[in-house]
Amino acid sequence: IVRSRRLNVLRRIAGFVAAVSIVWIVLYSLPFMIHFGGLLRSPQRIESKVLKEVGGDRQAVYNAYRSYSNNWLVGKMFSEYQAQAKRMKEIYSGIGPGSDVEKLDDMIAQLAGVVGNEETQPKYEQAKKNLIRSELNERLLYEIKAMRAGDEKEVTDRRAGRVLYLWRLYEQCIKNPTDAAIQDSIWTQVDADAKNTDCSNAEREMGKALLRVIDKSSPQSSSTRQTVDASLGAYEDLKSRINDEKAEPEFVLGEAVANLEAISGTLMRGVHDKQISAISSFVAEAKQWEKRRTYSFRLLSVPDDGHIHYEVTEPGENPRWNKAGTQYMQGEKIDLEWQPGDEIHIAFDAAGAEEQWGKSSTDMIVLRDTYALFEMDGFVTLLKGNRIQFSYKGGLRQQLPKLK
Secondary structure: OHHHHHHHHHHHHHHHHHHHHHHHHHHHHHHHHHHHHHHOHHHHHHHHHHHHOOOOOOHHHHHHHHHHHOOHHHHHHOHHHHHHHHHHHHHHHOOOOOOHHHHHHHHHHHHHHHHHOOOOOOEEEOOOOEEEOOHHHHHHHHHHHHOOOOOOOOHHHHHHHHHHHHHHHHHHHHHOOOOHHHHHHHHHHHHHHHHOOOOOHHHHHHHHHHHHHOOOOOOOOOOOHHHHHHHHHHHHHHHHHHOOOOOOHHHHHHHHHHHHHHHHOOOOOOOOHHHHHHHHHHHHHHHHOOOOEEEEEEEEEOHHHOEEEEEEEOOOOOOOOOOOOOOEOOOOEEEEEEOOOOEEEEEEEOOOOOOOOOOOOOEEEEEOOOOHHHHHOOEEEOOOOOEEEEEOOOOOHHHOOOOO
């Protein structure tokens, strides 16, 4: 009987090990099956089909290998295949309807058409601070960005870079239609491009379309000393406001960034390199705040020996309060992931209150501001008057980027 029982236990263990092994084999094999059965087979199948057809669309082969080489799974687990796919993409990039330069010029011409047509121009929702692009607009920008190889010796890289820079100025103009500095930056850049022998006709047509949009019929002279002096004056004014200890995050991370990018376009390289470099560093640091990151606070005080719960949600979403067992007492550290626009829900439970983990609480509040995180650095007054104090080491406002 004892031996039989031991054998039964061994059978169960063997069955469990076999089941785990099968699951592991399937999970481990799944990426390989997806890669070799789907991802890799797709460009090869398209390539074989096109090469068999007389006059086939070989551009489709280029697009297939580009899509394959950009796939996340290929980059993470099959990097050797990714390198080969990039080589195949380079081979086919010179085959089909024109060279890369001709393809880029065609896309720039289409982008100029987007600017010139009121129905396809990007629209800006001021209330939601949301820029809406058409599907064609999105596709053209994506493909132009893909043409940048990171080598300024390449014509396509320089040309795509100029167009994307001009487009960024255009979108800033859409968001700030009354800002004359941004309009002047577009005017100045178009004027410089018109005199640049490296610029194509497609770029010049796009410049003309932009000038028509901002009611500038034709480019005049390049930046005058008066324009540059005005830009330097605006730069110093922004520097003072940005570096002020009481500067609001909405200004530092929003309005100041757009204004500085516009000012940078009016300054001259070789003359104002210090200001241009400072602007570039500031903008790069400000862009980091747009990402979702983890911030650590200390809960300094909670009334009535109580505790709190919190949850971060996207705008308009209700909290799930599914973190049962998680509560924060006075003196404890709180880590939360947040990006601008996220809402912060804080629930307070007094000592002795029935524990519902935030679903039902003594008092609560929702911080809905775009930069709600900054409201947590100090006292937070809840809806019923209870006050909770948080602290960010060194002060959260002091962590904002500075213009040096």
